[in-house]
Amino acid sequence: MKALTLCLALILAPPAFADATATGDLGLVIERATGSLVLIDRSDHAALGRIEGLGDLSHASLTYSPDERFAYVFGRDGGLTKVDLLTRSIAARVVQAGNSIGGAISDDGRLVAVSNYEPGGIRVFDADTLAPVADIPTQGKTVGLVDVPGRRFAWAVWETGEVFLGDFSAPTPKITPLGIAGANPFDAVLTDDAHTYLVGLFGEKGVAAFDLWDETAPPRHFLTDYGKTGTDMPVYKMPHLQSWAFTEGQYALPAVGRHEVLWVDRQNQAQTASTPVHGQPVFIIAQPASPFVWVNFATPLNDVVQVIDSRSHAVVATLTPGKAILHMEFAPRGAEVWISARDDDKVLVYDTHRREKIAEVPAAAPSGIFFTARAHQPGL
Template structure:
């Protein structure tokens, strides 16, 4: 048991949710999460007014929450668990929290956050309700007993929620939302509008906003159908409320929607386009569907965690985090990270696997604590997964040190963990960076949420080893990052670029983006996005750099700045695209089609 002084310090450092686009950043919603039913049509001048959420969450199996409970789940549950039992952050059981801290100390930490740590001030995660009275209400809620019963959403519930909006048979044979004489589908750039329940679609060659598409509450991740299949014209987008949308990118029309969970995160599409998988936080599970969004399989996520505890049963959780698709020896597989269990599963989605009910054919334990984002190497064999650690426990690498995080490398062919690498405090690769260099061979990279550090590693005869770590400014000068991207060239589309882009997503200085030369591994440009956009640096969080299909441009989202900035790969500014509202993640159809898993 922690002594009171240590507990006090620990809770100070982790009392409020860690925010992430891709990750865990949230804001409150007083309304429930049923998505809007009207389809947004393409327009040359999109309207910036957010759509109103639909009130009332009456679906079977959904426990009704008070407004403050909803705020907690949205703004705190990502780190502390939806039922306050702890996850990346500590549990918030009242007997522990209030015995270790005074109420005024708790109030101050929630309101102000802690500079130099991933924990932000409350008004950065709860924009609509961040006043002192709301914080007091939240503290009162934290005093209440924790309900241990799990909220459920079954396969039958999911099947009953399926709605066909525009049948595939009614869709146009050729693009109508954009001119195929000017661009191709691979040139589309899609930005998630975090607070408006919409996706903003941009022309990656001419840098124009083409239109907007309705989505769901807190649009979180998207995937495109495989480019070489008939499903390549579709986009699949999941909201944090569990509503999955299938969208036709020829017409920008929503085709189907289905609710696959109550709190969802990741999306994967099989290599042949026949199956979609969604990773859920609540209930902790993976849902597998066919290409028509018919739910086929519900897999609860469970296992023995790195400390020998059973998670996923009897009220405990092992949320499903990163989920990707790969092909191993010709066999299609979904790769999923079990967050609290610290395990990696491989789910067989080959023809034979589907006939057998999608069995788990790979189960790798002790990959790390609190697994989150991940990416694959070029072959799709090695899964690079961020373990964000638990600094109350000893490191899996060095038991004499606290566990602040690492990158686990899992061989999905052999079904085993091959390396664990130190990668800064709470690494967060997002889609990650696979970097082809002349000098250093193939490198892999991740930034970190908890410090301004980028870690590069490579495969050697001795396994995977850290190659170099690069500071983004002086130590502690800037906040941590969420996303890193590189461009290795796409045959027939574009040549490889020499630069790796990394954002700064947390205070201080979240208006900065860094450009690293991939050969020298030195920072060659520090970009002040607020100065370029002419906005307040405190309101110009710039995130998620993304290369266009041809590699000639890099798009950067201005979260609070309601715009997207366009640069050349070397960091020279090109133009500003106005119209996207609270954009966060940006997804390049063509660039992602060329990378395994994403």
């Protein structure tokens, strides 16, 4: 009888985190000046708490574990920090390099890779313990690190233009050179079907497309002639390619050093249009379940967000949310967009249908906004 009573007690006992906040509505905001994170509740438009002690977050990003419980934060000081959203605390932290620029988590959630400027290369860690798994050197700064299905990662090298695909599904990593993207790749993005790895070039005009479904295929270059008849302006902030928009069978891409958004046919990589915009685009992000993309801009014109209709390629709204708009993040179904206004110390929430502000959340010099829905998207 005692054994039966114990079994019933175990069956009926609530789970360990029954009274904890569910993670599906949560997100993290990077407070770049203070090395901290704000945990936010998307439905309640509220800050739930602050997590401190993450080092230099002046150019930081993060990714989530598949269960949405843990965030892996990549800091500019080379720090890799594992954050527990349920306990609102640091679960583990290592300073793995002198200067890192981003990272990614494998599709099975077992490995975390970090892209390094100093000393270059990528380093791979066990996602549970942050114990080192692999150290892959390169001949320069690595950029554009993304996860690829099959416990793989792709990355590019700034100095050499090389692109690599690393397979970490076996105890010994297999590193495959995919070819040369071009002069000074500055970032890269994986298409939403994980088929194509797009590498943006700073040292020459154009974009290089690598077919990840056929590792033997040579890279294809497009947009090699854009802007050759005009004069480029100084680049005040490099665009972030991991927010290139994929919409209506098109790529929406930032024109580096120009006040334009470029539209490219996804099937044949031909430019179909360009949209004059307020400034130099930084993030171009597709509003889910809609034909619209939202764009923010580099300093000194960074107090504006514009909305473009991907069907007509026309600007349909110009908003002035606040000072120094650094990032935008959409609710998974597109009902809201959260916008960080660094110099106002606020995150602003806009209804995307009315394009009106509906809430504010205080944050100290906020930059990146990351909802846990990213845990289920390849390339993020």
